[in-house]
Amino acid sequence: AQSVSQHNHHVILSEAASLELGCNYSYGGTVNLFWYVQYPGQHLQLLLKYFSGDPLVKGIKGFEAEFIKSKFSFNLRKPSVQWSDTAEYFCAVNEASGGYNKLIFGAGTRLAVHP
């Protein structure tokens, strides 16, 4: 069965620090990969996605993620975080075949950025 692991449950950073959030998945086939963000009191928003092609994906708000197939990883990065990045971040995967498959989410990483 598919599963997604996010290694960091809570991350605390100062503004301007660099961010890397880990995500590993378990699935033998081809997958689509996603990072979603949930700001306090708001619903999920898509940060970026990988379907195929260039494994380095750029998303909104300066975020990027790199798909490393050999490591089953899709880590999220941002060179310099801002206070407004305080939120919960979820990695998710679904089966690429079929195209309309359920998302399997990781447990989330809560990021707190201090001014």
Next chain:
Amino acid sequence: GEEVAQTPKHLVRGEGQKAKLYCAPIKGHSYVFWYQQVLKNEFKFLISFQNENVFDETGMPKERFSAKCLPNSPCSLEIQATKLEDSAVYFCASSHGSEQYFGPGTRLTVT
């Protein structure tokens, strides 16, 4: 519409009461998904629809949960005889491809 709409925003039910949640997908999206988020933890998939047909119901508790997507009506998720452990935020998402767009959620509190 351009956003997934969910009603109500909050719902409080006593244990044993029925709860019904609604979701209006983005126009033109033929797939609808329901997820449950308990205590700000990970999202658990419940059920998905392709138009009015059930597409995947592998996450749906069989006993008390049911869902429908009828033509020209919002989709609905109904919980009969709610239990305390049903307290969660229920998110609906819609899709016309591999990307899913999420609604704001309905917070269900069972007391």
